[in-house]
Amino acid sequence: MKIAVCIKRVPVMEVKFVIAADGTRVEESGLKYDVNDFDLWAIEAGLQLREKNGNTGEVVVISLGPDTAQEQIRKALAMGADRGVLLKTDAMPTDGFAVAQALAAELRDGGYDVVLFGRIAIDSMNQMTGPMVAELLDLPCVTNVCKLEVANGAGRAERQLEGANEVVEFPLPALLTIDDGLNKERLPSLKGIMAAKKKPLDVKPAQLGAAHVTVRKMELPPERAAGRILGDSAAAVPELVRLLQTEAKVL
Amino acid sequence: MANVLVFAEVRGGELRKVAFEAVTAARSLAELSGGGQVHAVLAGGAGIGGKAELLARYGADSVLVLEHDGFAQYNPEALAATLVQHLQGATYAYALFSATAQGRDLSPRVAAKMGVGLAADLTGLAVDGNAVVGQHFTMNGKVIATLAITGAPAIVSVRPAAFQPAENARPLAAAAITSVVDPLASRVKVVALKQGGGDKIDLNDAPVIIAGGRGLKSPANFQLCEDLADAFGNAAVGATRAVTDEGWRPHSDQIGQTGRNVSPTLYVAVGISGAIQHLAGMRTSKTIVAINKDKDAPIFKIADYGIVGDVMEVMPAFTAAVKQARSQG
Numbered sequence: 001m002k003i004a005v006c007i008k009r010v011p012v013m014e015v016k017f018v019i020a021a022d023g024t025r026v027e028e029s030g031l032k033y034d035v036n037d038f039d040l041w042a043i044e045a046g047l048q049l050r051e052k053n054g055n056t057g058e059v060v061v062i063s064l065g066p067d068t069a070q071e072q073i074r075k076a077l078a079m080g081a082d083r084g085v086l087l088k089t090d091a092m093p094t095d096g097f098a099v100a101q102a103l104a105a106e107l108r109d110g111g112y113d114v115v116l117f118g119r120i121a122i123d124s125m126n127q128m129t130g131p132m133v134a135e136l137l138d139l140p141c142v143t144n145v146c147k148l149e150v151a152n153g154a155g156r157a158e159r160q161l162e163g164a165n166e167v168v169e170f171p172l173p174a175l176l177t178i179d180d181g182l183n184k185e186r187l188p189s190l191k192g193i194m195a196a197k198k199k200p201l202d203v204k205p206a207q208l209g210a211a212h213v214t215v216r217k218m219e220l221p222p223e224r225a226a227g228r229i230l231g232d233s234a235a236a237v238p239e240l241v242r243l244l245q246t247e248a249k250v251l
Numbered sequence: 252m253a254n255v256l257v258f259a260e261v262r263g264g265e266l267r268k269v270a271f272e273a274v275t276a277a278r279s280l281a282e283l284s285g286g287g288q289v290h291a292v293l294a295g296g297a298g299i300g301g302k303a304e305l306l307a308r309y310g311a312d313s314v315l316v317l318e319h320d321g322f323a324q325y326n327p328e329a330l331a332a333t334l335v336q337h338l339q340g341a342t343y344a345y346a347l348f349s350a351t352a353q354g355r356d357l358s359p360r361v362a363a364k365m366g367v368g369l370a371a372d373l374t375g376l377a378v379d380g381n382a383v384v385g386q387h388f389t390m391n392g393k394v395i396a397t398l399a400i401t402g403a404p405a406i407v408s409v410r411p412a413a414f415q416p417a418e419n420a421r422p423l424a425a426a427a428i429t430s431v432v433d434p435l436a437s438r439v440k441v442v443a444l445k446q447g448g449g450d451k452i453d454l455n456d457a458p459v460i461i462a463g464g465r466g467l468k469s470p471a472n473f474q475l476c477e478d479l480a481d482a483f484g485n486a487a488v489g490a491t492r493a494v495t496d497e498g499w500r501p502h503s504d505q506i507g508q509t510g511r512n513v514s515p516t517l518y519v520a521v522g523i524s525g526a527i528q529h530l531a532g533m534r535t536s537k538t539i540v541a542i543n544k545d546k547d548a549p550i551f552k553i554a555d556y557g558i559v560g561d562v563m564e565v566m567p568a569f570t571a572a573v574k575q576a577r578s579q580g
């Protein structure tokens with residue numbers, strides 16, 4: 001089985017972001033980076049699909065980003081993927097469609113049985129790249145996958161909706177976007193980390209599409225006013241209820 | 252003056268609240284552009300056309316009814332193809348979707364088929380020349396980006412609950428449309444819909460959310476949250492990932508970065524530490540109450556009101572007091 005996984009390098013979010021002087025970007029200095037959470041689950045899904053289907057074929061990891069995104073590709077290789085492709089650009093577009101076109105160009109002639117994406121990148125919060133690529137490649141597409149079985153050239157999945165799941169059947173080849181709840185990603189082993197250093201990683205320029213979406217401004221959401229601790233036991237409940245009625249007016 | 256095509260979301264044969272929010276948002280986009288028409292697409296199985304009147308009530312000048320057994324379940328391939336045909340055949344400046352699991356599946360397909368961009372999950376909308384300008388949360392909800400999108404049409408999706416449905420009735424004008432492809436021939440088929448929660452109010456529709464964390468110690472103790480929700484009457488119960496990972500509550504109840512995004516009027520965090528991934532899904536709630544025995548728990552940094560105490564002691568008292576307040580009010 002030939003599997004592609006698209007992964008994005010994203011900032012680690014446990015920081016206080018600073019807006020850059022031009023007001024349209026976050027300041028990058030001081031940020032740490034990792035693989036987008038959902039993409040870790042997509043890598044894990046790809047590795048499990050290969051393992052459950054005779055352990056033949058390959059898992060190819062594709063990332064569009066700066067040269068430093070090689071670190072994230074190496075992490076995927078250390079988890080067990082076979083080779084990597086970096087579509088290099090120093091200017092990551094805000095427009096998901098511009099990114100989708102570059103990823104589709106790389107995937108088009110790859111002969112993949114399954115193409116895996118994360119549901120959403122936690123930095124862009126676009127949640128659009130997977131289904132856009134599926135359209136560009138005319139592939140059957142199932143988004144928000146939280147349960148998955150693939151056998152004999154077809155698959156059955158559950159899509160996670162708000163408060164419900166949809167059960168979906170699809171033929172291969174197909175493109176899936178992976179949601180939380182499908183699996184827990186494996187940690188790279190020491191042996192995996194050593195092996196990853198020798199695995200092939202191609203670097204080529206990204207063929208980005210034109211951008212229709214641009215950022216006019218970035219800002220931090222207003223800070224919430226400091227709250228009040230009303231007490232240290234059930235004795236504080238009457239005061240809480242009073243405030244909910246008179247001040248917050250929600251009761 | 253510009254016309255808007257809006258997709259009205261249906262699940263299990265019923266229009267969802269987000270559909271009325273989307274029509275309301277489409278109406279305001281039409282007005283902002285100098286007063287255009289709003290056309291709503293309503294797709295479903297036999298009998299769905301009967302719901303068209305509801306869309307007219309929220310401001311749809313015309314309702315395009317796509318009624319066929321092949322649309323009884325969500326059918327993205329046939330829907331995307333049909334929407335694209337309509338967008339190409341008429342002069343729509345904008346297409347608008349709900350930023351739900353369904354809308355965020357469908358809208359990128361339509362955008363890619365048309366070769367245009369998409370501005371997703373907007374919480375505000377404005378028109379500036381030939382661009383639509385809107386606010387979009389990025390960086391895990393920690394940064395707000397103002398995006399500008401151009402394109403013919405400009406395609407946007409709007410965040411649930413960001414636009415409150417407003418009645419703005421139009422005379423009902425419904426027109427039947429047909430699918431451009433055989434809707435029964437789609438490669439991807441939805442074979443079942445597993446509805447969670449029965450007739451319970453959905454997290455995205457609930458004005459009050461009682462969310463429980465690991466501090467509740469066992470699935471049985473979630474009864475404390477259920478009881479408080481019942482006392483409020485208009486509340487839904489949510490959970491943290493620690494809880495859904497343990498299997499104490501279904502995954503669909505999870506609130507946060509990798510779960511649901513909610514923005515209720517009142518959010519009560521019960522035995523929740525307030526990890527950044529949890530805050531990402533609830534920090535825009537209007538009023539936040541936290542009950543936690545650890546005074547240094549990060550949840551207190553964003554809570555409006557906090558009680559440092561044991562949930563086992565505080566929750567029954569809180570429930571009783573809410574019941575009493577409601578019976579007097």
Ligand SMILES: Cc1cc2nc3c(=O)[nH]c(=O)nc-3n(C[C@H](O)[C@H](O)[C@H](O)COP(=O)(O)OP(=O)(O)OC[C@H]3O[C@@H](n4cnc5c(N)ncnc54)[C@H](O)[C@@H]3O)c2cc1C
Nearest residue numbers: 464465466491492493507508509510522524529544561562
């Ligand atoms: C990639 C990734 C994605 C994630 N996505 C999400 C997400 O979407 N949503 C989410 O919620 N989390 C998410 N998490 C997990 C998150 O980091 C936290 O682990 C989780 O939110 C903690 O849940 P909790 O607050 O219930 O548990 P804990 O952090 O264990 O907190 C329990 C709290 O209960 C308090 N407590 C204990 N006993 C009592 C008592 N008797 N009375 C009162 N208080 C008590 C404790 O003081 C503590 O503060 C994610 C993590 C990762 C790595």
Ligand SMILES: Nc1ncnc2c1ncn2[C@@H]1O[C@H](COP(=O)(O)O)[C@@H](O)[C@H]1O
Nearest residue numbers: 006007064117118120121126127128129
């Ligand atoms: N620059 C990128 N390189 C590789 N994959 C990406 C990139 N951007 C987005 N993706 C994929 O598309 C998914 C959704 O991203 P987004 O549409 O930006 O929320 C991610 O989880 C990745 O799988």
